[in-house]
Amino acid sequence: MSKAWRSAAAYVALVLCLVGVHFVLADNPEAARSAAQAAVFEWKVPGIVCGLGLVSLLFSI
């Protein structure tokens, strides 16, 4: 596997971890210390951040 593919695979793995945490927090909303903390793992924030990170990945490989 080329270096670029390995970097992309590692990034996708990190994003999948965030998806997993989203579902954990969705099932346990009382776990967060505040509404703002819970909102960080709703789809919007990780979606935007990971999308921008994907663009950054292109500049880093």
Next chain:
Amino acid sequence: MGHPDLGLNAKITWPLALGAVLGAVDLGTDLYTHWTRTMAAEMHLPSIHIAWPLSVPIYFGGAILVTIIYFFVLLPFLYWAIAVKWLKGRGEAAVYWTVGSLLALVEPLTQGDIQAIQQHGAAAVPSAVCDLLLNFGQVWLLRRSGLVAACAFRIGYYAVWHVVYGLI
């Protein structure tokens, strides 16, 4: 910013261990200063840490998300635009560290470290210093070993500072 092929030790094991050591230093000083107890009281919370066992996945994901937000969204693009395209590779290390240092200051400056020192004095200093070391460590690891290593460093730190300390 291309990284040489490094093994799992360089990308995961060592960054995790270094982060855990930094978290242990922060924890150790907090046991003496009781700084987090003061913070929790100010926020009317029993603790600043999320309760076990959900602390594990939430801080794990939080470490990844924060690393991407603070460092991975802007640093590679700015490095590429300034060092690679504009300066044609001249002073690339200086460009990286200038941009990286500015980004490393974002969390300490926006999470209230300075105000906390102004308000509470010496008790807030160790935590602010650890915050700076955490962020500069991530900038260093992002350059040396890549995004996974930078994430692993923060995960190691959170594992001790938030998860283990949350159990004490």
